[in-house]
Amino acid sequence: MRQKNTAKEMVLAYLKGQGIDASRSKVGINFLWEGWNFLLWHDAEDPLFFRLTLPGIFDVTEENYAQALMACNLLNWNYKVVKASLYEFEDKGRRGASVWVCFEQMLDEGAEASDKVVARAIAALVEAAERFQTLVE
Secondary structure (H helix, E strand, C coil), rough: CCCCCCHHHHHHHHHHHHHEEEECCCCCCEEEEECEEEEEEECCCCCCCCEEEEEEEEEEEECCCHHHHHHHHHHHHCCCCCEEEEEEEEECCCEEEEEEEEEEEEEECCCHHHHHHHHHHHHHHHHHHHHHHHHHC
8 A cells, every 4th residue: 555645645545535525725625524614734845744724613803802712712721732723814805803723733654543633633623613612602
């Protein structure tokens, strides 16, 4: 069996094995899992760096900014490897902010270990995103 030598190849192989279609974009790979829109970032300079995100899980406004920030801090304190952050954007004249959750890890070249990491990352991100929603309700 050919060794998968980048995070992107490992994730694509895992998704294919699960029967999940993925699309490629400028920044990485997008795929849907149980209604959640995931983005795997591609780092050409560090191909074994694994950064899987759930972008835009919560829209941040002036009114809920403090609550969103506190919920991010609580997630960061209580979840291993998962990070929550406020992401500010400006796109085509539109400005705003949203909360993203991210799972980052350095991978080794072993395909079996990477499958476990991908599955665990997906589960951890969904759990953290659902917990975030309860904190801001």
